Amino acid sequence: MRVEDMICISVDDHVVEPPDLFEGRMPTRYADAAPRVERTDDGDDVWVFQGARIPNIGLNAVAGRPKEEYGVDPTAYDEMRPGCYDVDERVKDMSAGGVLATMNFPSFPSFSGRLFLGCDDEDLALAVVQAYNDWHIDGWCGAHPGRFIPMALPVLWDPELCAAEIRRVAKKGCHSLTFTENPATLGLPSFHDEHWDPVWRALVEEGTILNVHLGSSGQLTVTAPDAPMDVMITLQPMNICAAAADLVWSRVFREFPDLRVALSEGGTGWIPYFLDRLDRTYDMHHRWTGQDFGGELPSDVFRRHILTCFIADPIGMMLRHEIGIDNICWEQDYPHSDSSWPNAPEELARVAARYDVTDDELDKITHENAMRWYRFDPFAHRPREQCTVGALRAEVAGHDTSIRSMDKGRHAGAERMSLGQLAEQATA
Amino acid sequence: MRVEDMICISVDDHVVEPPDLFEGRMPTRYADAAPRVERTDDGDDVWVFQGARIPNIGLNAVAGRPKEEYGVDPTAYDEMRPGCYDVDERVKDMSAGGVLATMNFPSFPSFSGRLFLGCDDEDLALAVVQAYNDWHIDGWCGAHPGRFIPMALPVLWDPELCAAEIRRVAKKGCHSLTFTENPATLGLPSFHDEHWDPVWRALVEEGTILNVHLGSSGQLTVTAPDAPMDVMITLQPMNICAAAADLVWSRVFREFPDLRVALSEGGTGWIPYFLDRLDRTYDMHHRWTGQDFGGELPSDVFRRHILTCFIADPIGMMLRHEIGIDNICWEQDYPHSDSSWPNAPEELARVAARYDVTDDELDKITHENAMRWYRFDPFAHRPREQCTVGALRAEVAGHDTSIRSMDKGRHAGAERMSLGQLAEQATA
Numbered sequence: 051m052r053v054e055d056m057i058c059i060s061v062d063d064h065v066v067e068p069p070d071l072f073e074g075r076m077p078t079r080y081a082d083a084a085p086r087v088e089r090t091d092d093g094d095d096v097w098v099f100q101g102a103r104i105p106n107i108g109l110n111a112v113a114g115r116p117k118e119e120y121g122v123d124p125t126a127y128d129e130m131r132p133g134c135y136d137v138d139e140r141v142k143d144m145s146a147g148g149v150l151a152t153m154n155f156p157s158f159p160s161f162s163g164r165l166f167l168g169c170d171d172e173d174l175a176l177a178v179v180q181a182y183n184d185w186h187i188d189g190w191c192g193a194h195p196g197r198f199i200p201m202a203l204p205v206l207w208d209p210e211l212c213a214a215e216i217r218r219v220a221k222k223g224c225h226s227l228t229f230t231e232n233p234a235t236l237g238l239p240s241f242h243d244e245h246w247d248p249v250w251r252a253l254v255e256e257g258t259i260l261n262v263h264l265g266s267s268g269q270l271t272v273t274a275p276d277a278p279m280d281v282m283i284t285l286q287p288m289n290i291c292a293a294a295a296d297l298v299w300s301r302v303f304r305e306f307p308d309l310r311v312a313l314s315e316g317g318t319g320w321i322p323y324f325l326d327r328l329d330r331t332y333d334m335h336h337r338w339t340g341q342d343f344g345g346e347l348p349s350d351v352f353r354r355h356i357l358t359c360f361i362a363d364p365i366g367m368m369l370r371h372e373i374g375i376d377n378i379c380w381e382q383d384y385p386h387s388d389s390s391w392p393n394a395p396e397e398l399a400r401v402a403a404r405y406d407v408t409d410d411e412l413d414k415i416t417h418e419n420a421m422r423w424y425r426f427d428p429f430a431h432r433p434r435e436q437c438t439v440g441a442l443r444a445e446v447a448g449h450d451t452s453i454r455s456m457d458k459g460r461h462a463g464a465e466r467m468s469l470g471q472l473a474e475q476a477t478a
Numbered sequence: 479m480r481v482e483d484m485i486c487i488s489v490d491d492h493v494v495e496p497p498d499l500f501e502g503r504m505p506t507r508y509a510d511a512a513p514r515v516e517r518t519d520d521g522d523d524v525w526v527f528q529g530a531r532i533p534n535i536g537l538n539a540v541a542g543r544p545k546e547e548y549g550v551d552p553t554a555y556d557e558m559r560p561g562c563y564d565v566d567e568r569v570k571d572m573s574a575g576g577v578l579a580t581m582n583f584p585s586f587p588s589f590s591g592r593l594f595l596g597c598d599d600e601d602l603a604l605a606v607v608q609a610y611n612d613w614h615i616d617g618w619c620g621a622h623p624g625r626f627i628p629m630a631l632p633v634l635w636d637p638e639l640c641a642a643e644i645r646r647v648a649k650k651g652c653h654s655l656t657f658t659e660n661p662a663t664l665g666l667p668s669f670h671d672e673h674w675d676p677v678w679r680a681l682v683e684e685g686t687i688l689n690v691h692l693g694s695s696g697q698l699t700v701t702a703p704d705a706p707m708d709v710m711i712t713l714q715p716m717n718i719c720a721a722a723a724d725l726v727w728s729r730v731f732r733e734f735p736d737l738r739v740a741l742s743e744g745g746t747g748w749i750p751y752f753l754d755r756l757d758r759t760y761d762m763h764h765r766w767t768g769q770d771f772g773g774e775l776p777s778d779v780f781r782r783h784i785l786t787c788f789i790a791d792p793i794g795m796m797l798r799h800e801i802g803i804d805n806i807c808w809e810q811d812y813p814h815s816d817s818s819w820p821n822a823p824e825e826l827a828r829v830a831a832r833y834d835v836t837d838d839e840l841d842k843i844t845h846e847n848a849m850r851w852y853r854f855d856p857f858a859h860r861p862r863e864q865c866t867v868g869a870l871r872a873e874v875a876g877h878d879t880s881i882r883s884m885d886k887g888r889h890a891g892a893e894r895m896s897l898g899q900l901a902e903q904a905t906a
Contacts, residue, residue, distance in 0.1 A: 117762065117763075117765045118765045120762070120766045121766045234703075240705060241701075242702060242704045242705055242706070243704065273720050273723070274662035274669070275662075276670045277670055277724060277728075278670070278727045278728070278767060278769065280723075280727040280760070280764075280767050280769055281723045284727070285723050288716055291713070291716070299709050300706070319750065319751030320751040320752075323751075323791070323793045324712075326791065327715070327745070327747075330790065331708055331712050332708070335545075335707075335711060337545045338546065338548045339706060339707045341708055362758065363754065364754060365754055365797070365800065366751070369793070387762055388762060
């Protein structure tokens with residue numbers, strides 16, 4: 051398939067929330083208590099909520115910047131591409147990158163919305179979550195129908211309220227919920243606890259998919275305080291692997307056979323090894339551990355319930371049939387540092403060509419699987435022939451996608467944040 | 479290749495230490511202070527040292543028992559096959575299993591010998607480590623020349639003493655040292671600290687390979703206290719993956735270009751994905767993290783320094799060229815629960831046939847790589863034609879390898895050890 055003819059839907063991009071997100075969306079009594087943006091004396095823009103100050107980490111908004119400027123320093127809105135936080139600019143960047151539609155994870159609330167967990171005033175926290183979801187679904191995604199898969203934040207501190215929110219947003223057409231890869235790490239009951247049953251029930255009844263994004267437990271895999279940052283970056287997918295094991299061996303899929311989970315940014319190349327290990331563990335040990343999948347294997351359970359997602363993963367493409375061709379979705383990860391925007395389709399096409407991926411297989415990976423798992427139909431809004439990489443790019447011909455420096459020298463000479471500091475911030 | 483014609487060397491089996499290990503091997507003043515075996519009121523045999531009581535975990539000695547009897551309960555010598563602790567019986571079991579030679583990790587001192595770390599009397603601890611190494615090299619391996627790759631315990635609490643012990647055992651022909659996958663977890667300086675340089679220097683100068691065995695940090699990957707045991711078993715290789723990342727990104731391989739490390743029981747199927755992730759991390763991030771491998775990639779460094787080891791790993795066999803055909807060794811894992819003894823060669827041959835492994839490739843995986851990495855030459859002791867699966871089995875025709883119950887009902891009705899208890903014991 052020619053790159054121009056591909057149709058690309060990314061199930062993992064990120065929005066940097068704009069400062070006016072909560073304007074007009076909070077109940078009057080809480081209007082002054084909503085999260086707000088402040089500029090620090092150092093020139094960083096930070097979100098402030100209930101005493102917490104959350105910087106926009108530079109590494110999370112590097113689309114269009116040279117790699118020399120990547121880093122974990124805080125940043126300001128005017129040091130980002132407008133596509134990070136402005137939906138009209140975002141859609142232009144998507145088109146220029148050849149991407150039809152994207153699902154956008156949150157930034158300042160954390161991937162799982164854990165910022166709002168532990169808020170003293172739970173009514174306020176609920177109002178914030180609902181205002182966020184309304185903005186995301188109506189304001190952000192609603193501005194360009196057919197270009198976004200809407201995704202809601204959960205109510206982490208109360209499963210019944212979470213179920214109600216799942217049902218509320220489903221009525222608006224939202225069938226995707228972001229969640230944590232490990233609630234136990236956040237001090238909540240684990241995946242093995244019946245505590246979460248109201249959530250699973252609502253997800254199943256509304257046809258909503260649960261997304262556990264790499265890093266969403268706030269736990270980093272750090273080998274030692276003096277380990278270089280590269281170790282932590284390399285090992286990020288580990289918690290996702292742990293989440294997959296946790297879910298497959300739990301009672302959740304047995305009790306809720308229609309529940310579906312996506313391992314967002316989890317990668318795919320490790321899956322065949324993992325499935326082998328699941329099945330071997332079952333074969334060698336189930337007679338004493340007491341696990342029982344009837345006539346099935348744990349790998350069967352995995353493939354029925356779990357969607358795998360990758361940015362660029364040549365080994366995963368090579369092993370697509372060992373993973374399951376219906377279980378793989380592509381991700382662009384704009385505007386994070388792992389993204390190849392605006393050339394992500396070209397990167398994908400090169401890998402597909404290397405491993406003789408057929409057109410039918412590539413269609414599943416680039417958009418058909420995403421449409422089916424997320425119940426999303428962009429073709430209802432836009433004729434199929436206008437959805438291709440080539441057609442989208444032609445629409446925004448002239449849109450500037452050049453890589454250029456946005457470095458204002460604010461951090462020049464400043465000491466880099468250490469891994470210890472980063473871990474502290476991540477788990478704060 | 480026919481199974482009978484294969485030559486099998488396993489770089490990861492285990493010895494259950496016999497009760498008389500220390501007899502006649504300790505300095506007179508410490509004769510009474512050596513670790514010793516006691517039988518408990520419950521009928522378990524436990525090692526006792528300096529107030530610590532270490533049970534022989536049943537799961538670590540299940541060769542020849544039906545899977546229904548696997549478990550983490552303590553056990554007694556008379557509930558194990560004699561091949562676990564008796565070297566003459568071990569060699570018969572090896573021959574009956576078609577295996578020419580094995581390298582044997584310790585049991586009661588833990589894989590890395592961390593039992594002797596933190597001993598109040600460091601002179602005593604050193605005497606114990608040296609007595610253990612003398613027994614292992616002279617007593618166990620020495621009883622059947624050419625049938626064992628000798629491996630020494632480290633002196634974990636003192637890098638200079640450790641270096642001296644590496645040099646002492648090298649004079650006895652021992653070129654393999656067991657170590658921990660993460661010293662930081664044991665409260666010691668990490669792999670990134672110059673603290674260990676005397677050890678690395680001694681290893682390089684003596685041509686000794688460092689072995690980090692799955693589980694050797696005493697840290698289990700546990701998602702939640704109420705997670706089923708199966709989650710922990712599935713996730714065991716994670717710490718090995720972390721160790722590989724730790725070492726590749728550390729200064730160690732740059733400073734000691736001849737250092738060699740084996741990821742014992744680490745598996746192989748995940749390696750190609752991991753190498754991709756290393757290289758992508760380098761490509762995306764090294765401009766700000768400051769890593770510099772010159773003209774090389776981290777995957778080049780991995781392949782020069784690291785040996786991967788597998789028991790049964792079909793995906794790893796399929797991906798042998800993505801791993802590196804010179805970087806793969808086979809393991810039997812006798813007498814642990816992951817072993818397929820006495821049919822391990824058959825299992826290996828089936829997987830090799832499935833993925834069209836050539837005879838040359840299979841020879842590397844079954845014995846040539848082990849001989850080269852460990853500087854081990856069994857053919858100096860036994861003509862090559864007597865080293866094959868078929869020839870070895872013919873020598874011990876009639877040796878009983880039938881699977882049979884050794885259950886004495888001692889644990890019937892007893893509650894299984896919980897994951898929390900197991901983790902506590904593992905990290906005690």
